[in-house]
Amino acid sequence: MNSIDYVAKFINMTNKTNGHYEMEPNSQVKVLYHLQNMVLHASALSKFFWAINDGEHKLHKK
Numbered sequence: 874m875n876s877i878d879y880v881a882k883f884i885n886m887t888n889k890t891n892g893h894y895e896m897e898p899n900s901q902v903k904v905l906y907h908l909q910n911m912v913l914h915a916s917a918l919s920k921f922f923w924a925i926n927d928g929e930h931k932l933h934k935k
Contacts, residue, residue, distance in 0.1 A: 876907035876914075 883904055887894065 876910040879907045880904065880911070 883900075
């Protein structure tokens with residue numbers, strides 16, 4: 874949830890300033906970190922709710 878809040882606040886800030894803002898070098902790393910964190914957790918939830926099928930010769934599970 875922290876990552877979602879961080880990215881949402883960043884998007885709101887960029888919308889309010891119409892893209893006219895100075896981005897600190899550290900900010901880019903933080904935004905990418907939070908985006909990666911969101912994708913990682915979404916993939917974990919996907920794997921939990923939609924488990925891997927056996928497939929032919931159980932190839933997918935290997």
